[in-house]
Amino acid sequence: MTDDTTPEGTTAAAESDPAAADTDARTSPDAEAIGLAVSTVIFALRADDRFGAQGVAPTLWLPLVRRIRDPFDGRWALPGGPLGMTEGLADAARRTLGETTGLAPRYLEQLYAFGDVDRSPAGRMVSVVYWALVRSDEAARATVGQNVRWFPADELPELAFDHNLIVDYALWRLRTKMEYSRIAHALLGETFTLAQLREVHEAVLGKRLDPANFRRAVEGSDSIVDTGEFVTGARNRPPKLYRYDASVDLADNGPLPHP
Amino acid sequence: MTDDTTPEGTTAAAESDPAAADTDARTSPDAEAIGLAVSTVIFALRADDRFGAQGVAPTLWLPLVRRIRDPFDGRWALPGGPLGMTEGLADAARRTLGETTGLAPRYLEQLYAFGDVDRSPAGRMVSVVYWALVRSDEAARATVGQNVRWFPADELPELAFDHNLIVDYALWRLRTKMEYSRIAHALLGETFTLAQLREVHEAVLGKRLDPANFRRAVEGSDSIVDTGEFVTGARNRPPKLYRYDASVDLADNGPLPHP
DNA sequence: CCAAAAGTGTTGCTGTTACACCCATGA
DNA sequence: TCATGGGTGTAACAGCAACACTTTTGG
Numbered sequence: 001m002t003d004d005t006t007p008e009g010t011t012a013a014a015e016s017d018p019a020a021a022d023t024d025a026r027t028s029p030d031a032e033a034i035g036l037a038v039s040t041v042i043f044a045l046r047a048d049d050r051f052g053a054q055g056v057a058p059t060l061w062l063p064l065v066r067r068i069r070d071p072f073d074g075r076w077a078l079p080g081g082p083l084g085m086t087e088g089l090a091d092a093a094r095r096t097l098g099e100t101t102g103l104a105p106r107y108l109e110q111l112y113a114f115g116d117v118d119r120s121p122a123g124r125m126v127s128v129v130y131w132a133l134v135r136s137d138e139a140a141r142a143t144v145g146q147n148v149r150w151f152p153a154d155e156l157p158e159l160a161f162d163h164n165l166i167v168d169y170a171l172w173r174l175r176t177k178m179e180y181s182r183i184a185h186a187l188l189g190e191t192f193t194l195a196q197l198r199e200v201h202e203a204v205l206g207k208r209l210d211p212a213n214f215r216r217a218v219e220g221s222d223s224i225v226d227t228g229e230f231v232t233g234a235r236n237r238p239p240k241l242y243r244y245d246a247s248v249d250l251a252d253n254g255p256l257p258h259p
Numbered sequence: 260m261t262d263d264t265t266p267e268g269t270t271a272a273a274e275s276d277p278a279a280a281d282t283d284a285r286t287s288p289d290a291e292a293i294g295l296a297v298s299t300v301i302f303a304l305r306a307d308d309r310f311g312a313q314g315v316a317p318t319l320w321l322p323l324v325r326r327i328r329d330p331f332d333g334r335w336a337l338p339g340g341p342l343g344m345t346e347g348l349a350d351a352a353r354r355t356l357g358e359t360t361g362l363a364p365r366y367l368e369q370l371y372a373f374g375d376v377d378r379s380p381a382g383r384m385v386s387v388v389y390w391a392l393v394r395s396d397e398a399a400r401a402t403v404g405q406n407v408r409w410f411p412a413d414e415l416p417e418l419a420f421d422h423n424l425i426v427d428y429a430l431w432r433l434r435t436k437m438e439y440s441r442i443a444h445a446l447l448g449e450t451f452t453l454a455q456l457r458e459v460h461e462a463v464l465g466k467r468l469d470p471a472n473f474r475r476a477v478e479g480s481d482s483i484v485d486t487g488e489f490v491t492g493a494r495n496r497p498p499k500l501y502r503y504d505a506s507v508d509l510a511d512n513g514p515l516p517h518p
Numbered sequence: 519c520c521a522a523a524a525g526t527g528t529t530g531c532t533g534t535t536a537c538a539c540c541c542a543t544g545a
Numbered sequence: 546t547c548a549t550g551g552g553t554g555t556a557a558c559a560g561c562a563a564c565a566c567t568t569t570t571g572g
Contacts, residue, residue, distance in 0.1 A: 083374070083385070087376070088376055089385070110371060113348060126342070126348070169513055210562070212525075212563090236521085237523060237570050238570065254427075254435070454551080469535075470552085471537085471554090474551090491543080493543080494550090496541060496549085497542075497551080499552090
């Protein structure tokens with residue numbers, strides 16, 4: 001960073017003094033490099049079995065990893081790691097997710113880049129954070145171990161770094177986006193009933209929805225397909241089973257390519 | 260990056276092999292560092308004076324910087340540069356904006372982090388991109404020079420790197436956000452008429468809006484304050500002058516702190 | 519038959535669109 | 546007084562929330 005080989009970046013100062021950007025205090029020769037990492041907030045819906053109750057409404061959970069070195073040794077943190085030279089940002093998030101849960105995400109989106117000067121006591125660090133949704137049935141058989149544990153999204157301990165803020169922001173994005181996109185589908189299995197889809201919305205948004213109006217809203221959005229099958233066994237009228245219409249995207253990301 | 264001092268990042272592999280994340284191919288000792296830069300898409304509204312016409316509807320413009328070194332020597336690019344050790348991401352965007360235009364942004368928001376493996380021919384580079392709005396009256400007296408020039412946002416030349424995609428995405432975000440936030444105000448001066456505010460929306464969205472309905476929508480949003488003054492001189496009824504209500508934010512960024 | 523949840527119908531409210539109309543000014 | 550844009554009023558429409566009602570199963 002002390003020569004003029006900076007591949008990208010063009011300041012106006014370069015017009016009068018091409019070297020200016022490389023010789024000021026910000027990039028002095030003895031400055032350490034800025035670390036670059038990718039972390040992921042992974043959401044899944046789980047039946048809250050902490051009380052052993054049956055038929056309880058599912059809630060949002062996310063996996064955390066216990067740190068085994070300073071800083072924040074012993075504290076829980078978002079899964080992540082340094083960005084590899086040969087992988088894209090989303091690839092790194094996918095890898096992280098797989099290493100932590102053994103799963104592949106049904107939905108993955110970049111959340112934000114966090115780069116405050118003092119966010120890590122161990123040196124300057126910029127984290128590009130993704131958020132992901134995994135299916136509840138898959139999440140049930142996800143990896144668990146001494147240093148990986150699932151937590152309810154609304155009852156997190158004090159996390160390492162600024163990770164509490166990051167999770168708060170991810171939750172806000174999830175709830176905001178739930179109201180105008182189809183991402184709820186990413187939390188369910190291959191087929192599902194409308195009641196299950198409604199439960200997802202209710203769990204994420206934290207409020208009850210009218211079954212009749214919810215049905216019409218979803219049917220009118222043309223994002224689901226009737227499979228013709230039913231679920232029997234319950235002591236009520238058998239509900240229809242639906243499937244996603246894979247031809248419509250879960251969310252509109254504008255001109256960005258799919259992750 | 261070859262020892263275990265990685266300040267952040269916690270993979271599940273660490274459970275069985277704490278050093279795994281630091282010894283695999285992604286961070287081999289001889290790997291070069293990944294470059295980290297901040298770029299900014301700066302929007303301003305300008306009367307299109309290319310044809311010398313008067314009273315023409317204003318359109319979106321943005322400043323670009325001509326590169327004076329490889330790769331892409333001679334091509335136009337977004338203003339930006341390497342992130343300094345002692346500045347936050349938004350600070351770097353602000354600095355870039357000031358160095359390019361001599362202005363301070365009225366609105367600044369992180370757009371996206373671009374990090375494809377092959378996006379720069381000169382080595383691995385991750386760019387955290389911001390987008391900004393500056394006031395048209397200020398933009399009129401912004402810096403211009405041999406290597407800084409303003410372009411109409413919809414008639415850009417072929418830019419360096421993936422900067423055409425980045426501008427497309429910034430435009431998409433601007434247009435999307437214009438419909439549900441108050442960011443249009445950031446493109447205007449201290450005081451303005453409702454017709455001017457409507458012109459901003461029309462220029463950005465690319466369609467005509469009903470003056471009557473637009474008035475009611477804005478007045479109902481409680482984001483503007485009547486100054487009690489009028490604009491005289493035109494050969495029509497003098498329009499009221501309004502001012503922003505500074506107590507309301509231009510946009511809702513959830514739990515994120517203000518930039 | 520009853521409980522429970524699926525699924526349908528209907529009504530009233532609210533916000534938006536389209537457009538007719540009046541107002542105040544400069545020339 | 547006329548042209549021009551500022552500003553107000555209003556009827557029609559669309560979408561949605563609330564809720565009554567019917568349907569289909571297991572016990």
